[in-house]
Amino acid sequence: MKAKSAEELKQFLVRQVLLNPRRIDLPQLEKELSYISRERVSKPVIYVGMGTCGRIAGADKTFSAIREYLDDHGMDVDLVEGGCVGLCSAEPVVDVQLPGKARISFGNVYHEQVQHLLDEIMNHNLPEANIIGQYGNDISQSWEGVQQVEEHPFFAGQKRVLLDNCGLIDPVSVEEYIARGGYWAFADTISKHTPASVCQIVEDSELAGRGGGGYPAGKKWTNALKTISDQKFLVCNAVESDPGSYMNRVIIESNPHRLIEAILIAAYAIGATKSFIFIRKEFTLAIERLEKAIENARQYGLMGHHIFDSGVNIDIIVKQGARAFVCGEETALNNSIEGKRAMPESKPPYPSEKGLWNKPTIVNNVETLFNVPLIIKNGAEWYKSIGNEKSKGTKLFTLSGKIKHCGTAEVEMGHSFRDIVWKIGGGIPNGKKFKAIVLGINSGNYIIEETLDTRVDFEELRNIGSSLGSGGFVVVDETICMVDLAKFFTNFFKKESCGKCIPCREGTARMLEIMEIATQRPGKNNNFQTLERFKGVMQLRGLASVIKDSSLCALGKSAPNAILNTLKNFKSEFDTHIFERKCPANVCRDLRVFLIDVEKCTGCTACYKKCPVDAIIGSARHPHFIVEDKCIGCGLCYDACKFNAVLIQ
Amino acid sequence: MQPNIESILEKFPNKQREDLIPLLQKIQDEFGFLSEEIITRVGAYLSISVNKIYGVATFYDNFRFGPVGRYHIRLCHGTACHVAGSSTLLQELEKQLKIKSGETDKEGLFSLEVVSCVGACGLAPLIEINGEYFTGLTLAKLNEVLDSKRAKDQTVYES
Numbered sequence: 001m002k003a004k005s006a007e008e009l010k011q012f013l014v015r016q017v018l019l020n021p022r023r024i025d026l027p028q029l030e031k032e033l034s035y036i037s038r039e040r041v042s043k044p045v046i047y048v049g050m051g052t053c054g055r056i057a058g059a060d061k062t063f064s065a066i067r068e069y070l071d072d073h074g075m076d077v078d079l080v081e082g083g084c085v086g087l088c089s090a091e092p093v094v095d096v097q098l099p100g101k102a103r104i105s106f107g108n109v110y111h112e113q114v115q116h117l118l119d120e121i122m123n124h125n126l127p128e129a130n131i132i133g134q135y136g137n138d139i140s141q142s143w144e145g146v147q148q149v150e151e152h153p154f155f156a157g158q159k160r161v162l163l164d165n166c167g168l169i170d171p172v173s174v175e176e177y178i179a180r181g182g183y184w185a186f187a188d189t190i191s192k193h194t195p196a197s198v199c200q201i202v203e204d205s206e207l208a209g210r211g212g213g214g215y216p217a218g219k220k221w222t223n224a225l226k227t228i229s230d231q232k233f234l235v236c237n238a239v240e241s242d243p244g245s246y247m248n249r250v251i252i253e254s255n256p257h258r259l260i261e262a263i264l265i266a267a268y269a270i271g272a273t274k275s276f277i278f279i280r281k282e283f284t285l286a287i288e289r290l291e292k293a294i295e296n297a298r299q300y301g302l303m304g305h306h307i308f309d310s311g312v313n314i315d316i317i318v319k320q321g322a323r324a325f326v327c328g329e330e331t332a333l334n335n336s337i338e339g340k341r342a343m344p345e346s347k348p349p350y351p352s353e354k355g356l357w358n359k360p361t362i363v364n365n366v367e368t369l370f371n372v373p374l375i376i377k378n379g380a381e382w383y384k385s386i387g388n389e390k391s392k393g394t395k396l397f398t399l400s401g402k403i404k405h406c407g408t409a410e411v412e413m414g415h416s417f418r419d420i421v422w423k424i425g426g427g428i429p430n431g432k433k434f435k436a437i438v439l440g441i442n443s444g445n446y447i448i449e450e451t452l453d454t455r456v457d458f459e460e461l462r463n464i465g466s467s468l469g470s471g472g473f474v475v476v477d478e479t480i481c482m483v484d485l486a487k488f489f490t491n492f493f494k495k496e497s498c499g500k501c502i503p504c505r506e507g508t509a510r511m512l513e514i515m516e517i518a519t520q521r522p523g524k525n526n527n528f529q530t531l532e533r534f535k536g537v538m539q540l541r542g543l544a545s546v547i548k549d550s551s552l553c554a555l556g557k558s559a560p561n562a563i564l565n566t567l568k569n570f571k572s573e574f575d576t577h578i579f580e581r582k583c584p585a586n587v588c589r590d591l592r593v594f595l596i597d598v599e600k601c602t603g604c605t606a607c608y609k610k611c612p613v614d615a616i617i618g619s620a621r622h623p624h625f626i627v628e629d630k631c632i633g634c635g636l637c638y639d640a641c642k643f644n645a646v647l648i649q
Numbered sequence: 650m651q652p653n654i655e656s657i658l659e660k661f662p663n664k665q666r667e668d669l670i671p672l673l674q675k676i677q678d679e680f681g682f683l684s685e686e687i688i689t690r691v692g693a694y695l696s697i698s699v700n701k702i703y704g705v706a707t708f709y710d711n712f713r714f715g716p717v718g719r720y721h722i723r724l725c726h727g728t729a730c731h732v733a734g735s736s737t738l739l740q741e742l743e744k745q746l747k748i749k750s751g752e753t754d755k756e757g758l759f760s761l762e763v764v765s766c767v768g769a770c771g772l773a774p775l776i777e778i779n780g781e782y783f784t785g786l787t788l789a790k791l792n793e794v795l796d797s798k799r800a801k802d803q804t805v806y807e808s
Contacts, residue, residue, distance in 0.1 A: 056769040056782040088771030243727030246768030281674065281711060282767065322670050322709035325765070339669035341708040398770065400729035406771030441728055474728045474770075488731050492765070498708075639788070 009036070010300060013178045018187040019308060037169070037179035040139060041099050044077045044122070046070075049093035049167055051084030051253045052246075052285050058110055059092035065111035066094070069118050083254025085167030087154050088407040090132060093167070096121050102140045105132040105149060135168075154405045157424040159412040161386065161394050162370045166254035166408075171289050174296040177257040183302060185376040186261045189268055190310045193376075198269035199225055202372065204380035206392045211237060211328070211365035212443060212470050212554070214458045217372075224270040224352040224360045233361040234267045234275035235334070236369055239327045241280060242440050243492070245472035247396040248366040250408045252279070252286040256293035260316060262369035264303060265376060267314045270362050274315050278333055281320040290318055325496035328470075329553045330355075330363035332498065343500045344553035367396055367471070388414030391457045399425050401474035402432065411456060418452040421475060432477040436569070440472030441489055444561025448569050481587035482570040483577050487515040489562035496555065504556030507547035511563060514540050518574075521590035521633060522581050537578055541567060586648045592633045593649040598623040600645035607637035607646060652679035654687060658694050669695060673706055682713040718753045718760035720798050723777040727766030735774035738791055739763065745795065758802060759795075 004012060017023055017033070034040045048054075048063045063081070070077050085093055090107030094117070097103040107130040109117060120127035126143065133149035136142040149155055169176045177183065189198055203218025224232060236259065240248045252259055259277070267275045279287055294316055297303055305313050319337055326332045329344045334356045336342040355361025371393055375383045387393050391413040397420065400406050404426030411420060417437060421427065428434055437447040445466040447454060454460055461468055476485065494508040514536035523529045544560035544567075551557045567574060576582050583591040596607070596616075601623040608616045608624055615631040618624030626637070638646045657675050661668040672695070676687055683706060692699040706712040724742065726735050743749060746759050753760035769775060772784035776791070783794050 052767075053769045053771060056767075056772055056775070056784060088769070091771070241765060243766035244729045244770055246766065246770070249768055282764065320671065320674060322674060322711040324709050336670065337667065339666040339705070341705055400770030400773070401732045438728060472728065474732060476732060480732055485731070488728075488736075 009175060013175060014300060014308075017178060018183055019191070021191075023184075033179040034139070037176055038097070039137070041078075041097055043099060044075075045080060045097045046077055047080045047082040047095040047097075047167075049084050049091060049095075050081045050285075051091075051250060052283075053088045054084055054091040054093065055285070057088075057091035061111040062092045062094060062109055062114060065114040066118065069114055075122070080170050083165075083167050083169070083171045084250050084408070085132075085254075086163060086250065086408040086410075087132065087152075087405060089405050090130065090407075093132065095167075098122075098124065100141055102137065102142045103135040104143055104146060105134065106130060107132045153426060154407065154409070154424055157415070157419055158410050159386065159394050160410050161374060162251060162367065162396060163254075163408070163410045165258070166251060169255065171254055171256055172292040172296060174257060174293070174300050174302075177255075178300075181377070182257055182373070183261050183297075183300075185373040186264050186268075186302070187308070189265050189376055190307060190312050195225055195269045195271055196222075198265065198376065201380050202269070202375060205371075205375045205383040206380075207368065207371055207375060207383065208391065208393075208458060209365060210367035210371075210395070210471070212440075212467065214468065217364060217368050220352055220362060220364075221266070221270050223350075224362045227353055227360040229360050231274070231359050232270055232272040233356045233359055234263060234270060234272040235330075235337070235356070235361055235363045236263055236275065236277045236366060237328065237330065237333060237363050238277055238279040238283075238286075238366045239321055239333065240283075240366070240470070241323070241325045241328055242470050242472050244400055244438070244474045245398040245440055245470055247398050247408045247471050249283050249286050250398075251370060251396070252283070252366060253289055256286075256290045257297065258370055258373060259290070259366060260293060260297050260302070262372040263316055264307075264314055265372050266362065266364065266369060268312055270360075272362070273313050274317065276317050276319050276337055276356075278319045278321055278327070278337060281322060287318060287320065294318070324498070325492075326498045326553070326555050329555060332553070333363060334361060341498070343498045344555075346552060365470075387412055388455065388457060390459045395456055395468065395471065397471050397473040399473050399475070401438070402428050402477040402480070403475040404429050413457055414455050416453050416455050417447050420456075420473070421452070425475065428475065428477050432479060434475070435478050435480060436476045436482070438472065438474040438476060438485070439466065440469030441492060441562075443467045443469030444489060444558050444565060445469060446565050446569055479585055479587075481583050481585040482566050482573050483515070483519060483583070484585075484587045486562045486566040487512070487519060490515055490559070493555070493559035497559070498555070501550075501552040501556060503547045503550045504552070504559060507543060507551075507556075508559050510543060511540070511547070511560065514543075515563070518577050519583070519588040519590060533578065589635065590633055592635065593628065594626050594631060594633065594635070594637060595647045595649050596624050596626055596637075597645045597647055600643050602643055602645070604642070606640045606642065610636045610640040612636065654690055658691075661695075664695050666695070666697065669697065669702065669705060670709075673702075673712060677712060682716055684714075713751075715753060716757070718756075718758050719802065720758060720778050721760050721762065723762045723764050723767070724750075725765075725767045725769075725773065725775050725777075726763045727770065727773075729770035730766075730773040730775065733773040737788065738774055738776070738786060741788055741791060745792075758799070 048059055050059050092109050093107055094109040095103055095105045117127045133152050134143050134146045199221045207217045208214045209217055263275050303314050321327050324342045327336050327342045330351050331345040332342040351361045384392050394410050394412050396410050398408055409424050439445045451464050490512045494512050497504045497508050499505045517533045517536050544564050547560045548557055576584050603621040605620050613630055613632055615627045616624050661672050688702050689699055692702050746754050748754050748761050750761050750763040774786050775784040
């Protein structure tokens, strides 16, 4: 096939693909597109997963090692900076696609393995490496004895609708995205649908907001469409400051064009001419790729003034957040865009009536928007066929904590949490016992052993007094102290409280005080401290309930959840801290009591030398002893002992 | 080359309130922190009172009002890192460097910042020093990292 120049390619993709209503009936297009999308290749292609986690794991070094190898051997190979396939524990990931052969994916390829890997694979031999799998299809020859990527345990249980292109394509290339069916939905939207019918399709699909609330997105759009105003705005909420969840960042980094397409469709549906993507400044790679992708899409005439001669004007602006957790709240986010402090406002009026600069504004989460192009392209019925009776579609989770396969996973609604942990996540490492799943800090909800069979479903979670949260999924095993975790969450909320309403500002500080007293080292002969501790604990539940009921925004309302849920699900652990003054998991530093095992102690004096308060007595070559009254519980002796003679009681 | 405040201001010709945060971010990227005179200049340019600018700038965690050290340590303290033991790392850093989060030590060598999540939970706990990541840390590994940075600084002085 004759190679096209950039301009010819653009004309081809725009005229014959995007603006061609008969494109699906043309088989000759398919072959041409499969070359552009790299489903068929005429020379070898190597993809390196260069998401943020890949880079942190060393993908940069791998990339330059491959470049060097190719230069040294004078090989004509396309080297692509890809996105992230989601399996963080296998980073850096390198995919190799030889002409006529199926694409094959290798995990944990560090720079020193590059030489061996390429030596073998370029000669069509399978190297000894961590093979994730191959992407076999009917137009290429499969590798013998290699499993399909979908058969890998991490991918087998997933339903990859939103993540379909992630890790497979060159994220910023608009050509590749169009060749894989991207922007088709947008081209159809502006040529075939009215804004009202787009809202109707989304409403019919029963798409629920993925930011945590689960409010129907279509309904929100219809409200905004009905509000009459000279200007409307669409805001994409990509703040994602919930520690322990980064699936939005992954999908933006790996497939930014999908987000752009979604925003264009959503802006058209509500009649907005200007849209903002509000993203955390720390997501430098996501911002960089997003800006490049916007620039590429603009060159294809996909945004700006009078798009494809349809009379539609939409512009997208990337706004960088200056880091404040409360920015995730829509009214606070709007204030931040306006250049003010990110403080939430009371609702109503809702932003869909009075938002940015008092104009109707729709704020949607990245994940919610990511669904939109698929719904328009495949129809509301198709979307409704995914998921269970009550909740439709899929949900992204960031699996992290004490779990074997860390990463971003997408599951169909209705999947049980047990399956996610043990099938997709691969279970808990080192044979430890499962304790809980923390569903994101902003919900503060736990899934415990008894509720593990709950399904990922808005209603079912509500029934057990929980909520889906934003998608954080931190697995906690028996080595973690739940009281310490609740203290950590409370400390986070105290730090991030914006200070506008009193229950949240003062309440979180008081809750933290109580938690600190509960985990403080018992003072000797200090009855006053004991009294304070009991007083605090007696008031804790009441205080938490008041904060939950009377705070202005969702941040304050969810701040006490961690404590309330710990009291509910892990009461005995709490009691042990309060009454017995012990931490069952030995995490709370101040509550640890150290002992020396006389049988094991060799009298090497290592602990004696380290002790900062001279609490250890004994002479060389004789067992030592810790004076409990003097010990401050710092644990230095425990770390110093080479014979495991220091025990924690 | 000393960055020029006027050339940054020129990039925001609309002089609107919404320009404030991007402008401050740009200035911080160039200068490293927001100084008093710069904030006064920004106030005059955007016709916003200095009070209000401080109000906005101190609200967000991104803005700094003093220079960072030669090695700026960012410690991830998200849920996954906490579960993996980043509190112990934080205590160790605070003890060794004798600074708290958001401060710079006396020699101007290290500064410490606690961030809520850098999004690499699979590699927790981790720190970032001037763009370089150190993952899966233990106390011993952390000490090695700090020592290597100190040693590097020593050789700079000697040469």
